[in-house]
Amino acid sequence: LAKTTQPISMDSYEGQEVNITCSHNNIATNDYITWYQQFPSQGPRFIIQGYKTKVTNEVASLFIPADRKSSTLSLPRVSLSDTAVYYCLVGDPGNTGFQKLVFGTGTRLLVSP
Amino acid sequence: DSGVTQTPKHLITATGQRVTLRCSPRSGDLSVYWYQQSLDQGLQFLIQYYNGEERAKGNILERFSAQQFPDLHSELNLSSLELGDSALYFCASSPRELTDTQYFGPGTRLTVL
Numbered sequence: 001l002a003k004t005t006q007p008i009s010m011d012s013y014e015g016q017e018v019n020i021t022c023s024h025n026n027i028a029t030n031d032y033i034t035w036y037q038q039f040p041s042q043g044p045r046f047i048i049q050g051y052k053t054k055v056t057n058e059v060a061s062l063f064i065p066a067d068r069k070s071s072t073l074s075l076p077r078v079s080l081s082d083t084a085v086y087y088c089l090v091g092d093p094g095n096t097g098f099q100k101l102v103f104g105t106g107t108r109l110l111v112s113p
Numbered sequence: 114d115s116g117v118t119q120t121p122k123h124l125i126t127a128t129g130q131r132v133t134l135r136c137s138p139r140s141g142d143l144s145v146y147w148y149q150q151s152l153d154q155g156l157q158f159l160i161q162y163y164n165g166e167e168r169a170k171g172n173i174l175e176r177f178s179a180q181q182f183p184d185l186h187s188e189l190n191l192s193s194l195e196l197g198d199s200a201l202y203f204c205a206s207s208p209r210e211l212t213d214t215q216y217f218g219p220g221t222r223l224t225v226l
Contacts, residue, residue: 042219043115043219044203046216100158100170100171101158103158
């Protein structure tokens with residue numbers, strides 16, 4: 001069973017860039033890497049998705065190296081409202097023939113003034 | 114608002130009981146996913162359905178079962194409940210398969226006393 005790991009927590013200040021890394025061994029060839037944001041008592045919310053190299057949208061960038069065994073979510077110029085838990089999600093081929101979806105352990109980001 | 118609805122919002126029950134959680138996906142989405150989130154286990158993938166058929170399975174207990182109906186809504190059945198089953202249960206939906214962006218519902222908070 002693949003293990004997906006992230007730092008437990010990170011602290012930052014408003015206006016700074018934050019980079020959160022997720023390590024994911026055994027990623028399947030056809031799987032994408034997706035990052036989600038979660039506020040307390042709410043469901044996760046999609047941030048960005050990628051397969052390889054770099055993807056950028058209006059809120060974040062995602063960097064994926066050639067071996068795809070890790071990914072880095074980059075949040076430019078964070079604000080207080082970015083305080084949340086961030087999860088990476090990848091597929092896991094497993095042994096059953098069914099793909100499994102494995103969430104990372106989650107990184108709690110605290111943004112201070 | 115993601116467009117995914119879940120009922121009930123809260124559920125309190127006793128050990129040994131059986132409950133049913135309901136999920137209505139976004140309009141047009143064919144895939145439904147179920148997740149369990151507890152303090153000690155984080156976000157755990159349980160099961161996925163696509164257009165009525167089971168397509169992917171996580172570490173779902175044998176006491177748990179799910180199905181997706183012809184109108185694409187889904188139900189998660191939890192039986193012989195134990196204290197450790199207390200958690201937030203999220204449903205998510207996506208247009209197609211595992212690599213699609215998932216849209217999460219607000220969750221059902223289950224408390225087993």
